[in-house]
Amino acid sequence: MTMEELVHAGAPELPAGWFYRVTSNGFCFEVQVREWRRRFGSRQHGYALVRSDEVDGLTAIVAACRHAVRRMEEEDEHWRKRRDVAKYLGDYDPREKR
Template identity: 70%
Template sequence: MSMAQLVAAGAPELPAGWFYRVTSDGFIGLKVEVRERRKRFGSRVIDYAYVRSDEPDGLTAIVASCRHAVKRIDEADEELRNRRDAAQYIGDHDPRGGR
């Protein structure tokens, strides 16, 4: 199945250089990985989600896992932004307003 077919079925579009890989876990079953191509060779896992068996069919289960993996990536990005934003408040906060 191509990326275009997954997106047409409802999976989120990924940035350039990223792709989905459906793979067998061996123990739990299937998982969807969001991967990024490396410059020289191979790829690395950005995040993943296990494929749930309670969906009505296989394609729906794969698309739901794609959505979940991308949601986890978005949440991690937001958490990182919040930590960077909070870093501006590092230091002593004198109750009298001075240093």
């Protein structure tokens, strides 16, 4: 199956250079959202386990793709908020004048 076919089936479209990887550890299946790197292969940005209670395999994979992208976006938002708070690290001592 190609990325185009997966997106046509309902998986979120990914930016250029990004792809989905479906893996198995023998007990469960996992969908990963990955980005190609210039060196050393690819980097994982998000993941989701594939649920086996879906109607069919493709539906299960597409649902996991959606969940993996949603999880990745939530994680990105979390780190953006942390960076925003980190700007204010330091002492706020009223005795200190600038």
